[in-house]
Amino acid sequence: xxxxxxxxxxxxxxxxxxxxxxxxxxxxxxxxxxxxxxxxxxxxxxxxxxxxxxxxxxxxxxxxxxxxxxxxxxxxxxxxxxxxxxxxxxxxxxxxxxxxxxxxxxxxxxxxxxxxxxxxxxxxxxxxxxxxxxxxxxxxxxxxxxxxxxxx
Numbered sequence: 001x002x003x004x005x006x007x008x009x010x011x012x013x014x015x016x017x018x019x020x021x022x023x024x025x026x027x028x029x030x031x032x033x034x035x036x037x038x039x040x041x042x043x044x045x046x047x048x049x050x051x052x053x054x055x056x057x058x059x060x061x062x063x064x065x066x067x068x069x070x071x072x073x074x075x076x077x078x079x080x081x082x083x084x085x086x087x088x089x090x091x092x093x094x095x096x097x098x099x100x101x102x103x104x105x106x107x108x109x110x111x112x113x114x115x116x117x118x119x120x121x122x123x124x125x126x127x128x129x130x131x132x133x134x135x136x137x138x139x140x141x142x143x144x145x146x147x148x149x150x151x152x
Contacts, residue, residue: 001144002040002058003066006032010063014040017057027079027120029141037065041144043120068146076145081116081123083137085130088112092133100126111135 004010011030018025028042046054058067070077084107085092093104093112102116116126120142127134 001068001070001146002042002064003033003037003068004040005063005065006036006038010038011040013061013063014058017061018044021054023054027139027141029143041070041142043142070144070146075147077119078117078143079120079123080140081114081118081126081137083114083130084135085112085114085133086110086135087133
């Protein structure tokens with residue numbers, strides 16, 4: 001997570017740091033914290049030694065106030081996922097509601113709308129389980145909320 005100055009061009013500066021190093025950003029979400037700063041949550045994959053170097057590069061950028069590393073163990077990490085599944089009925093809908101705690105809506109006798117807010121690993125598992133039925137989908141960037149000790 002990056003806390004950055006809130007001004008035009010910051011997103012381009014951050015994304016170009018990754019692009020120049022041929023690093024793909026998997027997900028990115030931005031939210032305004034106050035009038036002066038925004039928070040950017042992003043995910044990407046790198047070996048540990050390259051990850052630590054990337055953190056140092058980001059910390060040196062004048063647009064970045066703070067770099068926080070999210071933790072799957074101690075933070076709340078969620079991703080929104082919406083999909084339309086084909087060849088689906090009430091049995092499939094019930095399975096999805098129970099296993100994934102998702103909202104489902106039958107669009108027709110054989111099409112199902114699924115709304116899922118979950119850990120990105122759960123979303124990946126859903127996509128894998130239903131890969132042959134997914135007609136279309138939309139996936140948000142990852143949202144991270146760092147829990148303070150008093151909140152956990």
